[in-house]
Amino acid sequence: MLTDHPSYTSLSDAEKAILDAALTEFGRAGLPGARMQDIADRAGINKAMLHYYFRSKDKLYEEVLTRVVESFMTSIEAALDSEDTFSAQLRALLDAYLRAHMSRPEVVGLWVNENLNGAPVARRLLGPERGARGPRRLLCWIEDAVREGHIRPVDPLQFMITFLGSVVIYMIGMPMFSTFRPELARGGEEEIRARVDHLHTLFYHGLKP
Amino acid sequence: MLTDHPSYTSLSDAEKAILDAALTEFGRAGLPGARMQDIADRAGINKAMLHYYFRSKDKLYEEVLTRVVESFMTSIEAALDSEDTFSAQLRALLDAYLRAHMSRPEVVGLWVNENLNGAPVARRLLGPERGARGPRRLLCWIEDAVREGHIRPVDPLQFMITFLGSVVIYMIGMPMFSTFRPELARGGEEEIRARVDHLHTLFYHGLKP
DNA sequence: GTCTATATCTCGATAGAC
């Protein structure tokens, strides 16, 4: 997740540990709720070192978010490039996206909290200036599929929103969904496959020409 | 939203104003991020009055959440009871659910933040003891539609999750989605209808027998 | 680079006058 960033290997061990711990804590509690002491404890270092390496809480937050956004965009591109039919690409996207989130549920929390605050940082990172690589790539993918007749005419943005929501909700709402079926929270191979299959079938038939 | 609760009319004006302001602030920032001072300012009363009426921040939070959960369950039942074909009920649910959230986006924030913290309060409110009226009613509705052959065999819980996510994401991600199409954030009649139509068509074809 | 000690600030909560 964080390791995807180009500069990751050039970081010191302390910096890596801090970024990792910060992702966990910011994802859990958001920017205001997270505590520097908790991040330091989780990273196994002294609280003062956080400020030594990353000046302030805000700077640290921005650094974490930047890397997560970068990773998100890379994984979308990888999934799309790995297959060549619409159906297979759809499955690859669902699978990659869901697995990434299951292995690091805090990423969803980070994204959600950022949006609830109006997404000031994410908007800057994904803004038109920077091209919004990942999302735009998704939109083009849907547009192309419509143009080439692989799926029925559909508003690409509407479907992209639905697609993202159907995966993201699985992580967000888990504490409540698992009251209906506790196995879901395990997040094992069986559960992931069931979720991917369900979404793939639903969307595939829902988009058929 | 808050007015649905049976006891609402028996509250004083101050209490109503506090609950309303608290919903906004808790939805924006979550339980830890919200500030009692901000809630007081928004309600137009003194900070000390918050504690006079609702003892503590936690108590106030629980009171707000209780009312929102209650309202959610009532609106689901109303939508299902208002129509009698699966297709019409699906549309009524999408419409009611989306409109409720558009008029009060903070409700989504409240629910999301609660879940990111493991949903301790919501789990108690929706737990098996209390019957989880709303969600269970949704699950039964899908089960029945399968049994009666109106839709293909589908895991009711999986579809319920997808359904909720496809609506909720629209509010959560709006700060980012509106960078691609600013009109979306207006939330006018046109945008709501477009979203409902998109989801209705997608799910209707995705679930056809 | 690392850690202790501490300054500074903000927030939830309460006391007590009216």
Place this chain on the structure above:
DNA sequence: GTCTATCGAGATATAGAC
């Protein structure tokens, strides 16, 4: 019921020794 003033906990951030 309402408001001012304030306490005390806990947070970010920094100073300064090593």
